[in-house]
Amino acid sequence: ESTFIPQVGKVAGDHRYSTALFGLAHEMNKYGTLKTSFQKIYVTTTKLKKGSGYPAQIHKSTNAKAPLAILLNPLYSDEFSGQLNRQMDFFAKKGYHVIAFANPWSPEVIANAPTWFPGDLWVEAPLHLEMINKVINDKFGGRQNISGAVLAGVSYGAFMSAVVKAYDQQSGNPLITGPTLMMSPPIDMINSLKVIDAQVASVSYSDGITCALGDGFYGI
Secondary structure, three states: OOOOOOOOOOOOOOOHHHHHHHHHHHHHHHHOOOOOOOEEEEEOOOOEOOOOOEEEEEEOOOOOOEEEEEEEOOOOOOOOOHHHHHHHHHHHHOOOEEEEEOOOOOHHHHHOOEOOOOOOHHHHHHHHHHHHHHHHHHHOOOHHHEEEEEEEEEOHHHHHHHHHHHHHHHOOOOOOOOOEEEEOOOOOHHHHHHHHHHHHHHHHHHHOOOOOOOHHHOOO
16 A cells, blocks of 8 residues: 555545445436447456456447547546546547547556556556557557547546647657647646545545535536
């Protein structure tokens, strides 16, 4: 356990992983209906010690060559995020290929034993670029089938988007030629990380349930 990011306070004995699981259930129940078809995949990476790979969600455009939307999810969210479902649906209906990655703090990523401590953006950003290129090659037929790319993230995903974009621009062969949209990024990431669990406990108390990533927690 890290003293930098404390466990959830004594809320029915829960800690951050069970909080994440409950938060996902709460979010999926509230936002989980989508008419667009998305496919769950696993992207192989040596950065996880267990499991089949890093979880992601993709949508393939009916056009072989199409622009790409890359979506980075908020804290604790798996590859399907209620907070990003409108963006996923929006881009899919516009004819985009779509990739949505699980957050590094999602229960499934944590369970697959990451080799880094989640929150290390200098590991996570280049890892996501590596995975994006793997998905493009394995699922979309290579870069020749990508007519530009946009990047969007919410909360933690917004914070990471800036770092991903920076690494991409330094690569010598940048993929993200379109805009980068950062929604509700943390103002001070270090202090935000320190108070995340306390805010989960506060929302849980106010909602009268054990623990939930409710509306009051969004935007952290």
